[in-house]
Amino acid sequence: MRAKITYLITAAVLAFYFVLVGSRGLLLIKHGTLLTVTFGVAVLILPVIGVWFLWKNTRFVTKANRLAAELEAEGALPVDELVRDEYGRVLRESADEVFARRRAETEATPQDWRSWFRLAVAYHDARDTPRARKAMQHAIALHDSRPVPAP
Incomplete structure (x- = not known):
């Protein structure tokens, strides 16, 4: 908020x-x-x-x-599983580990906007804002281009 x-x-x-x-x-x-x-x-x-x-x-x-x-x-939002130091900053090794899993998930399902969303969050956590933004833009594009289910 x-x-x-x-x-x-x-x-x-x-x-x-x-x-x-x-x-x-x-x-x-x-x-x-x-x-x-x-x-x-x-x-x-x-x-x-x-x-x-x-x-x-x-x-x-x-x-x-x-x-x-x-x-x-x-119920599929990425869970914050990052390890932080005593000041609340994300430890680099932890962000890299989560990022590696998210990247593997995205490579396994490249047409799933959900995996791209989670990858964008992982990029953000790894402090790679430009790639986080591109991954989120890709997730949005995949989401917006998917067929709408019939009512």
């Missing part, structure tokens, strides 16, 4: 920033000189990129949470 609140606050602050920067860009364009119009257009590009980035990340998080909820309903 704390992560959702943090995400919402960050998104709201970014949205405010995009509006503020966008209004400054429009003011520069309204000034009407070649230099201010050029700067105004350049300034307007930043909020456009930011809104796109925020939208893509929000969609990604929403879809990943939907998969997590589905796994939770099935």
